[in-house]
Amino acid sequence: MTRMGYSTEHEAFRHTVRTFLDKEHEPNLSRFEAQGGTDRAFWRKAGEAGLLGLAVTGEGDFAFYAIAAEELGRTVGSATTGSSLMADVATFILDGHGTDAQKEKYLPGIFTGEWTxxxxxxxxxxxxxxxxxxxxxxxxxxxxxxxxxxxxxxxxxxxxxxxxxxxxxxxxxxxxxxxxxxxxxxxxxxxxxxxxxxxxxxxxxxxxxxxxxxxxxxxxxxxxGAMKIMMDTFLEDRIQIAARCLGAASKALELTLEYVKERMVSGQRVIDFQNTQFMLAECKMDIAITETMVDTALMKIRDKSFTFQDGAILKLFATQMEGRVLDKCVQLFGGAGLMDENPISRMWTAARIQRVYAGTDELQKVAIAKGML
Ligand SMILES: Cc1cc2nc3c(=O)[nH]c(=O)nc-3n(C[C@H](O)[C@H](O)[C@H](O)COP(=O)(O)OP(=O)(O)OC[C@H]3O[C@@H](n4cnc5c(N)ncnc54)[C@H](O)[C@@H]3O)c2cc1C
The missing domain is CATH 2.40.110.10 (Butyryl-CoA Dehydrogenase, subunit A, domain 2)
Structure with missing residues (x-):
């Protein structure tokens, strides 16, 4: 399905993000894990690749963040390193509310990865x-x-x-x-x-x-003024979380498809069971709906019509969607899906976090209901 609302500049940026993550994120996972997280060198390289301070360099076009988030979500490693680069969303706080002196002091170092x-x-x-x-x-x-x-x-x-x-x-x-x-x-x-x-x-x-x-x-x-500042940032944050869920669910489906095409049970491939095909179809449907939701959110945030209720709907749906897809994927892997060294097991536990952090499912429902009352 063709995605809506992305220019050739956006797609070139997507390519840059993918190339960066393939080179600087995925091969370094065991190092990150041993030291308990990404490091300054990783952030500096992200800065060199033009991936930081997008709140300013993207000239207010949030699609650049959403693309970075989706591609990060699409890596196997993000299930281990978490939201990592997306901490950069905090640049909106400085750019939108900081004094000139604060911007002068911190922005150059945010672009280079000196300040995280x-x-x-x-x-x-x-x-x-x-x-x-x-x-x-x-x-x-x-x-x-x-x-x-x-x-x-x-x-x-x-x-x-x-x-x-x-x-x-x-x-x-x-x-x-x-x-x-x-x-x-x-x-x-x-x-x-x-x-x-x-x-x-x-x-x-x-x-x-x-x-x-x-x-x-x-x-x-x-x-x-903190509540207003936080509320403003939450709008963008909801979209980057949904985009990461989308990337992760897409990657999980890709890994699962590869596996069920190879795995033989009772003399046939797991993909040949009709139940498997139905589960994969449900995953595909969930992902397609979320793509449309993320792309619509980007259009709405561009024309300043993206509301707090929209953000809550998006976060609730996308995080639950990621959970549903990962649960099905783990099931289709069988026991192999629960092994720590299998990326799908890490993606499954990572998906669980999304429904709690940055506002639980219940709080999103409260916000959706408030919008109707
Ligand atoms: C990995 C991770 C990263 C995080 N990163 C950050 C960060 O960078 N910055 C930061 O400030 N915080 C961060 N958080 C915190 C996160 O935002 C909170 O955990 C989350 O908002 C829930 O708060 P709580 O854990 O205190 O749960 P509680 O508020 O104690 O909630 C417990 C339960 O009560 C339910 N509940 C609460 N209120 C209502 C209600 N009105 N109606 C119905 N049910 C309700 C909740 O949904 C939940 O099920 C992070 C959390 C995690 C796990």
Whole structure:
């Protein structure tokens, strides 16, 4: 089926991303796994290939991010490294809300991979309800003093540019939350990696802020403006997640097709069972629907008509779709599908994360329902 809305420039970019990932991501997986994540060298190479800071270099055309996300999802390795390069979506925070001085300081290094980003919002006791965070950033002269804990943060130990969400007004809920930049190496900041099922080296981190002092000029946007900044970024984030789900489901179907064409059971190929063909047909249908949804979302975000409800529908459908497809693929592999060294097993556990992180299925349903009430 022909995809809608992609120019020759987009397709050339897709080729660049694929070539980069084939050369710099896939062959280095065992190294990434041994060291617990991707490294600065990988990010620098991504910068050289023109894959970073797309919020700025893509001139607002989100299709470039979606293409990068889809191609990343399509690699076997992304089931192990997780959202990795997609942490770059945080550039929207800086580009959309940062001061000129902040942009001047960080953007050049974001393009080259010197600065890599993370968005620490979630805390041990505040996930689905972000307004319940207890991390505070209290003003003391020309500085904010940050105190609190962040948990489950993607790129959490490797990123050196953190957009920390903290309460500048602890007496308020959402309206008291602000985004403040904290750089790696700031005294009082410590972090460690958390092991997850799926995304074995996805660099999911726990961060601790023990009276971390940063200048007030590190505030991004207005005091109390964090919810608006986060909501704006969520729209783009929903699309890149859906695009990664699409890539992953397509790759899983490709791997499964190869396997069932070879595997012999009771004297016939597994693909020759009608049940197998029906399962593959359902996967193909799910993928085709998601392609159309992602491509439509890109058109809507281009003409600024993509709503929060649209984002919730897209995330809910695409992440569940990836789960459905991967579950069928594992079934068709039989026992081989559950072996750790088999990419399909890693893709299956990775798919499970997508329905929880960046807002659970239930929270997407809440948002869809709110749009109707
Ligand atoms: C691998 C990974 C990477 C992550 N990366 C980041 C990151 O980079 N930055 C960041 O800030 N966070 C990140 N997160 C955190 C993620 O966004 C949260 O885990 C998620 O929002 C859910 O919050 P929680 O884990 O606290 O679950 P809880 O909020 O404790 O939810 C528990 C259950 O209650 C349900 N529930 C909650 N509210 C409602 C409701 N109103 N109605 C019905 N059911 C409800 C939930 O759906 C869920 O099933 C990451 C998480 C993971 C696993």
């Amino acid at each position: 980003q993370a968005m620490p919002l979630t805390e041990p006791n505040a996930g689905s309800d972000p307004t319940a965070i207890t991390t505070t950033a209290i003003r003391d002269g020309d500085e904010y003093v940050i105190k609190g804990e962040k948990y489950f943060i993607s790129n959490g130990t490797g990123a050196n540019l953190l957009y920390v969400v903290a309460k500048t007004d602890p007496s308020a809920r959402g309206r008291g939350m602000s985004v403040i930049i904290v750089e790696d190496g700031t005294p009082g900041l410590t972090r460690h990696k958390i092991n997850t099922v799926g995304w074995k080296c996805g660099d999911t981190g726990a961060l601790s802020f023990d009276n971390v002092r940063v200048p007030v000029t590190n505030l991004v946007g207005k005091e109390g």
